[in-house]
Amino acid sequence: MSDETPNSVTMQKDGEVAVIIVNNPPVNALSWHVREGLKTHFEAALADDGVKAIVLRCDGATFIAGADISEFGKPPRGPDFNAVLNMIEAAPKPVVAAIHGTALGGGLETALVCHYRIAVPSAKLGVPEVKLGLLPGAGGTQRLPRVVGVEAAATMTSLGDPVPAPKAKEMGLVDELAGEDSLAADAIAFARARIADGPRPTREREVFGDVAAIEQLKTANAKRWRGFEAPYANLACVEAATRLPFDEGLAFERQEFMKLMMGSQSAAQRHIFFAERQAAKIDGLPKDIKLRDVKKVGIIGAGTMGGGIMMNFLQKGIPCTIVEMQQEALDRGLGVVRKNYDASAAKGRFKPEQVESMMGLITPSLELEALADCDLIIEAVYENMDVKKEIFGKLDKIAKPGAILASNTSYLDVNEIAASTSRPGDVLGMHFFSPANVMKLLEVVRGDKTADDVLATAMATGKKIGKVAVVAGVCHGFIGNRMLAPRQIEAQKLLLEGATPAQVDKVHVDFGMPMGPFQMSDLAGVDIGWHRDPNRIESIRDALCAEGRWGQKKQAGFYDYDDKRNPSESPRVAEIIEEFRQKAGVEKREISDQEIVERTLYPMVNEGALILEEGKAQRASDIDVVWIYGYGWPVYRGGPMFWAGLEGTDKIAAALEKHGFEVAPLLKEKAAAKAGF
Ligand code: T1G
Numbered sequence: 001m002s003d004e005t006p007n008s009v010t011m012q013k014d015g016e017v018a019v020i021i022v023n024n025p026p027v028n029a030l031s032w033h034v035r036e037g038l039k040t041h042f043e044a045a046l047a048d049d050g051v052k053a054i055v056l057r058c059d060g061a062t063f064i065a066g067a068d069i070s071e072f073g074k075p076p077r078g079p080d081f082n083a084v085l086n087m088i089e090a091a092p093k094p095v096v097a098a099i100h101g102t103a104l105g106g107g108l109e110t111a112l113v114c115h116y117r118i119a120v121p122s123a124k125l126g127v128p129e130v131k132l133g134l135l136p137g138a139g140g141t142q143r144l145p146r147v148v149g150v151e152a153a154a155t156m157t158s159l160g161d162p163v164p165a166p167k168a169k170e171m172g173l174v175d176e177l178a179g180e181d182s183l184a185a186d187a188i189a190f191a192r193a194r195i196a197d198g199p200r201p202t203r204e205r206e207v208f209g210d211v212a213a214i215e216q217l218k219t220a221n222a223k224r225w226r227g228f229e230a231p232y233a234n235l236a237c238v239e240a241a242t243r244l245p246f247d248e249g250l251a252f253e254r255q256e257f258m259k260l261m262m263g264s265q266s267a268a269q270r271h272i273f274f275a276e277r278q279a280a281k282i283d284g285l286p287k288d289i290k291l292r293d294v295k296k297v298g299i300i301g302a303g304t305m306g307g308g309i310m311m312n313f314l315q316k317g318i319p320c321t322i323v324e325m326q327q328e329a330l331d332r333g334l335g336v337v338r339k340n341y342d343a344s345a346a347k348g349r350f351k352p353e354q355v356e357s358m359m360g361l362i363t364p365s366l367e368l369e370a371l372a373d374c375d376l377i378i379e380a381v382y383e384n385m386d387v388k389k390e391i392f393g394k395l396d397k398i399a400k401p402g403a404i405l406a407s408n409t410s411y412l413d414v415n416e417i418a419a420s421t422s423r424p425g426d427v428l429g430m431h432f433f434s435p436a437n438v439m440k441l442l443e444v445v446r447g448d449k450t451a452d453d454v455l456a457t458a459m460a461t462g463k464k465i466g467k468v469a470v471v472a473g474v475c476h477g478f479i480g481n482r483m484l485a486p487r488q489i490e491a492q493k494l495l496l497e498g499a500t501p502a503q504v505d506k507v508h509v510d511f512g513m514p515m516g517p518f519q520m521s522d523l524a525g526v527d528i529g530w531h532r533d534p535n536r537i538e539s540i541r542d543a544l545c546a547e548g549r550w551g552q553k554k555q556a557g558f559y560d561y562d563d564k565r566n567p568s569e570s571p572r573v574a575e576i577i578e579e580f581r582q583k584a585g586v587e588k589r590e591i592s593d594q595e596i597v598e599r600t601l602y603p604m605v606n607e608g609a610l611i612l613e614e615g616k617a618q619r620a621s622d623i624d625v626v627w628i629y630g631y632g633w634p635v636y637r638g639g640p641m642f643w644a645g646l647e648g649t650d651k652i653a654a655a656l657e658k659h660g661f662e663v664a665p666l667l668k669e670k671a672a673a674k675a676g677f
Contacts, residue, residue, distance in 0.1 A: 009037025011045065014188050016052040016195070018045040027065035028058045030106045032078030034068075038110075039079045042088055053191040054095045056088075056114055057184060062101025063123070064110055069132065069270055072261070081106065081138050082250075089113035089201050094194035098178070098187035099123045102162065109138040112147060115200040118176040118190045119165040120183050125173055126162030130230045132273060133266030133636060137257030141237035142249040143202045148173050149209030150242055154217055157234040203246045211242045227512040228636055229265050264646050268638030272628055275621035275639070279470045280463060282456060283618050291457045292402060294464075298323065298374035300391060302333025302364075305408055306380035308436030311337060312465040314358040315437075321363040321370050330364050337362075340437065372398050376461065378430055380408040388412065389420035396421035404454050406430040407445075411477045414447045424449035430458055431478060432467075433630050441630035442467040443478050468629045473616030479626045482611060483640065486603035491517040494599060495540055495577050496584060499591040501558040502569050507596040512634030517600065519567065522557035526550050543576045598655040605644040605652055609664035612677070620677035645676020 008024040008031070020041045022028050038056075045051045058064060067081070088095055088110070097103070097111035099119035104126050111117050111125070119125070127136040127144070135141060136157060144153035148171045156163065168174040178186035214235050218225075225231045233256045240252045260266050281287075299310045299322040310320045324330035341355040350358075363370065368391075371377050377399055379391055388407060395405055405427045407417050418427035429445025442462040446455050455471065462469030472478040477485055491504050505516025515523070526541055527550040534546035544550075544557060549572075551557035552565055559567035581588060608623045617623050624639020637643045644652055644667075653663045653671035663671075670677060 006033040006036065008034050009041055011041040013051070015192075016050060017055060017188050017191050018048065018051040018053075019055045019057065019184070019188065020045065021057055021059055022064060023059040025060050027062055027102075028060060028107070029065055029068040029070075030081065030110070031068040031071065032076075034064075035078045035081055035084055039084045039087070042084070042091070046087075046091055046093065051093060052195045053093055054091065055098055055187045055191045056095065056110070057098035057187060058100070060101075063097070063099045063103040064107030065102050066105030066107050066128075067138075069273060072270060073267075085110065085113040085138055089115075089203060091115075091199055094191060094197060094199050096187055096191040096194060098183050099125065099165070099174070100183050102126070104162065105129050105136060105140075106138050109136055109140040109143070112140065112143040112202055115202075116175045116190070116194055117168075117173065118178050118183070118187050119168065119174045120178050120180050121165050122180060123165040123168075124162035125165065125168045126160065127157050128160040128162070130158060130160040130234050131269065133228075133230045133263070133269035134260050135230060135234045135237055135253070135257055137253060137261070139203075139250055139253070141234060141253045142241045142246055145207045145209065145238055145241045146202055146205040150207065150211055150238060151209050151213035153209075153241075154214050154235055154238045157238055158217055158221070158231045207241050211239060214239050227634055229263065230260055230269075233260055265636035268636050268642055268646070271621065271638045271642050272624065272635055275625050275642075276468055276629075278619065279468060279622050279625045280459060282452075282459060282471060285452050285456055289453055289456045291460050292375065292404060292453055294318070294375045294404070294457065294461050296321070296374045296376075298371035298377035299380060300368070300371075300377065301380040301382075302330050303380065303382075304336070305432060305434060305436055306378075307333045307337045307340075308434065308438075309378055309380055309408065309432050310362070311340065311358075311437035312467070314361050316465055317361070319361040319363070321365060321374060323365050323368055323370060325366070327366065330366065334359075334362065334364060368394055369398055371395070372400060374399070374403060376404045376406065376457075378406045378408055380432075383409060383412060385412055385416065388417050392417050392420045392427070396423060399426075402426070404428070404457060406458065408432055411481055414445045414474045415449070418447045418449060425451035426454055428454055428458055429472075429474075429478070430462070431472070433480075439630065440466070440468045441480070441626060442469045443472045443480065443626065443630075444469050445472050445474060445478055447474055468625060470622045470626050471618055472626075473611075473614065475611070475614065475616045479611055479617050479623055480630045482616075483604045483607045483623070483627070484631070486607050487600045488517055488521070490599040490603055492540055494591055494596060496581055496586050497591060498588040499596060500569065501573065503591070503593070504596055504600070507593045508600070510593075511597070511601070512637060514632040518558035522551035522559055522561075522567070524551070525553060526557045537580075540577055540580050543580060544573070547572075547576070549573070595659075599659055601640070602652045602656050603661060604640050605649075606656055606661060606664050606667055608641050608644075609667040609670075609677070613664060613666045641677040644670075648674070649676065650674050 010021050012019045024034050045054050095114040096116045097114035100123050102124045103111050108125050127140050129136050152171050176190050237253045237256055241249045297313045297320045299306050302322050302324045313320050344350050345355050407429050414429040418424035428447050428450040431443035433439035433441050444458045459469045501518035505519050508516035527545050530545045537543050549556040555561040560570040611617045620641035623641050627633035627639050628635050649670040653667055656663050
């Protein structure tokens with residue numbers, strides 16, 4: 001959004017109807033010059049006696065998609081937004097908002113001060129501010145309850161999901177649906193017809209609906225909103241609208257908005273908004289690099305990962321050939337995919353005919369040769385380097401020229417895999433997270449010889465199948481798992497020194513993680529990566545595995561589980577830890593929660609700094625995106641590297657030194673400057 005383009009708002013006249021047009025690509029955000037332009041042209045239209053009605057519409061892909069988030073935190077420029085809105089609302093001539101694409105946040109608030117709204121059926125309307133840790137701070141929480149009622153206003157503001165135009169019409173948010181390709185003309189005709197009706201200031205309309213909906217939303221979303229401030233602030237404002245006069249409600253909203261705006265949660269969530277979009281950009285590559293076609297995909301391995309990965313492509317209508325070694329394994333894998341789709345269809349996510357058409361896109365095979373016509377082949381077999389090299393060696397002879405060969409390995413050396421082919425430029429890692437059809441994160445692992453267009457194509461394919469794709473370099477565990485390792489190692493040590501699995505996990509859950517290291521280990525399987533020798537006990541985990549305590553699947557791991565998988569602290573695990581402590585000659589001591597933070601979260605930041613130094617991640621915000629979308633790091637803490645800035649890199653470095661860690665040079669540098677990443 002260059003601030004050198006003040007001419008982002010223009011006005012035309014169609015007889016007695018003035019049409020004010022916003023054109024501020026890419027999303028018509030309310031940058032200072034747009035607010036200035038709106039003020040100028042509305043004042044002109046209001047002062048022009050020849051004008052009997054006004055239409056506000058936008059050029060480009062969408063109606064106004066909100067305030068210009070990139071201006072937040074910067075010195076204010078241009079007119080006060082609320083003053084411009086109040087002028088529009090008070091207009092003595094009917095004002096019609098003509099909506100296409102998305103009317104979001106400040107964009108919907110602008111449409112709400114217009115007296116009428118007309119929209120194309122494909123339009124979406126919403127107030128997603130809560131997803132930025134904010135609330136609609138330009139009257140949205142006071143005007144929405146007057147237009148759609150308390151329940152809908154509470155739902156729209158606290159959840160932040162957009163409403164399709166036809167539904168918005170039913171709700172009274174939209175007054176008229178226009179032709180999909182005739183919005184401009186339909187809006188002028190609609191405005192002309194409103195001249196007789198005159199203006200309809202929203203602030204003068206009555207709030208209606210049942211305030212009890214607010215408490216019901218809190219109860220229904222308590223787990224989802226754990227740790228978040230914004231959802232509750234949104235509901236407090238809607239509740240205020242039910243009992244305060246409009247201007248007092250507006251003042252309350254302003255106060256709540258400023259609290260959130262100045263807080264760390266919104267700063268973190270705004271950071272992630274831009275970080276997610278930044279992650280899609282590959283430094284050094286031209287934006288318009290020519291991508292390879294991906295019209296047919298091959299999957300090797302029909303296990304949990306292979307099946308989940310395939311589902312992403314089927315849902316985008318991309319035919320898939322899936323290869324397994326044995327018929328029984330192939331049938332089992334396809335059975336799981338069918339079961340998952342049937343379960344989703346039962347929840348109304350897919351129609352039965354959609355499930356049939358997706359299943360119809362699958363070509364099952366026991367022959368690798370069946371992949372000869374695929375544009376992208378993703379190998380998802382168990383983690384064994386020799387097996388992967390053998391497969392890629394065979395693929396090298398089978399796959400067509402230009403086919404992209406990807407491995408779903410979660411930590412093996414992609415360069416070594418690529419070297420088992422004569423076309424390492426066509427090889428890279430595409431590391432999906434389990435369940436692969438649900439988890440949004442995709443680590444795209446760039447090998448030393450991976451061609452630029454191969455990398456760009458994999459990133460674009462990731463976006464196409466609804467993933468948040470992040471470029472990672474080749475190293476053990478890439479970005480996410482590499483940072484997870486020091487956390488898990490320290491967590492184990494803390495048990496030896498006196499902490500319990502429950503204490504360590506509680507610190508992480510209170511921090512906002514969905515679960516702690518030991519709950520996660522029990523869910524994933526304590527035996528993942530175990531050497532399978534019950535006589536070799538070198539760690540507490542070995543001791544658990546030797547006793548068959550492999551986690552939830554065995555109803556016993558670091559916790560005991562009842563048949564509903566509810567965890568409880570395990571006296572047997574406490575015994576095992578005590579036995580191990582004595583064998584290791586470690587003195588048990590009190591461990592504070594702060595020490596657990598310093599020894600499990602701070603080392604992740606340290607590892608993140610090493611990853612940046614080694615160039616295994618393009619930027620610190622990419623690391624944040626990995627942890628938000630792959631490991632459930634609380635978005636209101638912005639990811640490990642952003643959080644390090646909030647926590648204080650100097651504090652982190654000092655604590656790491658205190659606990660005997662070698663502090664990464666980049667972290668030392670940031671600490672010395674008291675700077676974030
Ligand atoms: N401000 C600034 N930049 C924005 C922006 C915004 N509101 N929305 C998008 N961009 C940039 C984005 O960073 C990217 O830049 C480019 O536009 C294309 O975006 C007072 C306080 C509209 C559904 O939360 O949800 O109003 O990476 O890749 O997939 O109450 O953008 O190309 O350099 O996402 O087609 C409320 C945010 C603001 C909506 C389009 N509004 N935007 O999706 O494109 S707070 C929002 C979106 C507010 C008021 C409050 C999506 C989109 P770049 P994109 P897309």
